[in-house]
Amino acid sequence: MWTEAVLHNFAGGKDGSGPGNSVVAGLAGNLYGMTPTGGTYGLGTIYQVRGGDFRVLHEFTGGADGAPGLTDRLFYTYDKAHLLGVTTAGGANGAGTAFELDSVSGAKGQWTFNTLYSFAGTPNSGFPYSAIIFDPKKNIYGTTYYGGANNLGSVYQLHGTQVGYREKVLYSFTGGTDGNRPLGNLVDDFLGGSLYGTTSAGGTANAGTIFKLTPNGDGTWSESVVYSFQGSPDAALPYTGMVGASPGIVNSTYYGATVSGGTYNQGAIYQLVP
Numbered sequence: 001m002w003t004e005a006v007l008h009n010f011a012g013g014k015d016g017s018g019p020g021n022s023v024v025a026g027l028a029g030n031l032y033g034m035t036p037t038g039g040t041y042g043l044g045t046i047y048q049v050r051g052g053d054f055r056v057l058h059e060f061t062g063g064a065d066g067a068p069g070l071t072d073r074l075f076y077t078y079d080k081a082h083l084l085g086v087t088t089a090g091g092a093n094g095a096g097t098a099f100e101l102d103s104v105s106g107a108k109g110q111w112t113f114n115t116l117y118s119f120a121g122t123p124n125s126g127f128p129y130s131a132i133i134f135d136p137k138k139n140i141y142g143t144t145y146y147g148g149a150n151n152l153g154s155v156y157q158l159h160g161t162q163v164g165y166r167e168k169v170l171y172s173f174t175g176g177t178d179g180n181r182p183l184g185n186l187v188d189d190f191l192g193g194s195l196y197g198t199t200s201a202g203g204t205a206n207a208g209t210i211f212k213l214t215p216n217g218d219g220t221w222s223e224s225v226v227y228s229f230q231g232s233p234d235a236a237l238p239y240t241g242m243v244g245a246s247p248g249i250v251n252s253t254y255y256g257a258t259v260s261g262g263t264y265n266q267g268a269i270y271q272l273v274p
Contacts, residue, residue: 007031008047008054012038015056016045022073023049024083032057032076032083034068043067043090046074046083046101057083057111058101064115066090066097072131072185072240084116086128086142091118095126095147098140098158098165117158117165123149125156125169130197130241131185140165143182143197148172152180155197155213155221170195170221171213175202178225179209184241187254196226196254198238203228207236207261210254210272227272229261235268236261242272 010017016035023033030050039045039059044067046058060067066087074085081103091097098117104110119126126147132140140158148154149172158165173180179199186197195213203209207229213221229236235258242256254272262268 007049014040024074024076026076032074036069058113062090071129075132088127088129093118093120095119095121096128121147122151125154129183133186133188141186145181150174153182171223177204178223179203183239187242187244198241200237200239205230207231208238232261232265233263234261235270
């Protein structure tokens with residue numbers, strides 16, 4: 001038999017409010033997450049919780065550090081207490097940021113925040129909602145709701161250099177059958193070299209798509225539509241990304257959910273089989 005316990009009740013003040021994204025598990029039983037609002041500046045927080053112990057690790061100002069909005073979950077690296085994520089808005093150009101939050105070695109309980117990259121918006125990427133993923137070379141990948149050549153969303157790569165991260169737009173959505181407005185995370189097939197994701201709109205029935213990005217070997221990438229959602233009784237409007245049954249494996253089966261479609265047009269859970 002399962003039991004449920006509330007670990008923290010958000011008060012809407014300094015602790016934050018409205019944490020709609022997922023939490024991630026770290027070492028020593030710690031959980032980490034973000035809130036889109038609340039904190040001293042009203043623009044969200046990053047928090048840590050373990051049992052009944054709750055701590056705010058960072059309060060967003062909306063300036064260079066960004067403002068998380070409704071961005072998806074953080075990414076936790078297990079080699080050290082290290083969190084990475086994106087913000088939907090704020091940053092140097094107002095189009096969101098990629099950031100890291102590091103625990104300070106030898107200083108228990110202290111964390112440092114660093115903005116890795118400020119998105120610029122069209123024709124570059126802008127306003128990311130999705131969680132990020134990494135390849136074996138530590139390049140960062142994600143999607144943005146706006147930005148790209150047509151301001152209909154994009155898939156981007158952030159590559160670390162000695163002078164900071166540089167962005168490369170891997171694909172700009174056109175608003176046709178390829179889909180547009182991606183909200184969800186990417187999933188990797190890095191052993192096969194490809195990326196998969198979803199768009200919240202577009203496709204043949206304007207109900208969203210599942211797409212695949214494949215590197216061409218010359219630094220460019222090609223996009224293909226794996227599936228166009230058709231609406232009820234089919235699934236429709238995938239606002240989240242997918243998860244792989246065997247992450248990183250070629251021809252994995254993928255799973256996801258949609259906010260609309262299905263027999264009763266109240267949403268559906270779907271399986272994508274290669």
